[in-house]
Amino acid sequence: MEYLKLLGILVVIIGFALKLDNILIIVIAALVTAVVGGINPVALLELIGTTFTNNRSMLIFVVVMLATGTLERDGMKQAAGKLISKIKGATPGAVVNTYGVLRAFFGAFNVGLGGVAGFIRPVVIPMCEGSITTKGYTPNPEHMEKVKGMAGGIENITWFFAQVLVVGGSGGLLVQGTLAGLGYEVDLVQLALVEVPVCIIAVLVTVVYYTIIDRQMMKKYYGKQGAK
Numbered sequence: 001m002e003y004l005k006l007l008g009i010l011v012v013i014i015g016f017a018l019k020l021d022n023i024l025i026i027v028i029a030a031l032v033t034a035v036v037g038g039i040n041p042v043a044l045l046e047l048i049g050t051t052f053t054n055n056r057s058m059l060i061f062v063v064v065m066l067a068t069g070t071l072e073r074d075g076m077k078q079a080a081g082k083l084i085s086k087i088k089g090a091t092p093g094a095v096v097n098t099y100g101v102l103r104a105f106f107g108a109f110n111v112g113l114g115g116v117a118g119f120i121r122p123v124v125i126p127m128c129e130g131s132i133t134t135k136g137y138t139p140n141p142e143h144m145e146k147v148k149g150m151a152g153g154i155e156n157i158t159w160f161f162a163q164v165l166v167v168g169g170s171g172g173l174l175v176q177g178t179l180a181g182l183g184y185e186v187d188l189v190q191l192a193l194v195e196v197p198v199c200i201i202a203v204l205v206t207v208v209y210y211t212i213i214d215r216q217m218m219k220k221y222y223g224k225q226g227a228k
Contacts (some may be wrong), residue, residue: 008033017166084127084134093148093214097207099124100154104203107162110169115159120151132222140221147217150210157206165192185201 008029015025034044084090100122103113113119128147132139163171167188179186 004036005033007036009046024173040079049095069214084130088130088134090131090134091218092131093150093210093217094126095127095131096147096150096214097210099151100158100203100206100210103152104162104199106157107159108165108199110163110166116152116155120148120155124151135222137222143221150213152209156204157202160197161202164195165199167192 011029011032012025015028016022030044030048033039034041039047084095100111106113114123125144125148128151129139129144132143137206160171161170164175166172172188175191176188177187
């Protein structure tokens, strides 16, 4: 009888195999699971409501995806590429580094720019592509994959070090709590002041490293002229 509780999974498999409506499949699977599991309608609704409330932050991810798709459909990608194409000396590395500096600056005030899904994907990457096309080259797919990695890397680095600069922010509170557990009592303002040079050094090291890598990749994929 315990295996009957897995009928909901079977409903999902059959539904997707028949290419039925996704929401309809999920609803039917939930109802079937509730019936064979002995869950009454009220308890089922309470379970769905509780799950939705506990995971409501996931809706932010869904909204960002929809917003990004809408922006790309309406020409955001083309507009970003056209904008950067007007700057003759721009390179993908310069674009990524500029974004990283801005990300760190605004991150210090707890202001987000959208992250990988909301800003890098629809804005930064097209600008990187535009910086290549303005030199008369076609973006190399392998090169662009590495540029995406650079953009994602600088996003993580700048946010990791900049968020601790926010007095009362989650990063600072985490560090304060960890140090308190080790027997060190630190003030949040003091912690932020100590973190400032650390953040600056981290950003500078990343920018220099990415500049070197950028020149090497431009030379590798587009020749000596591309590295200029």
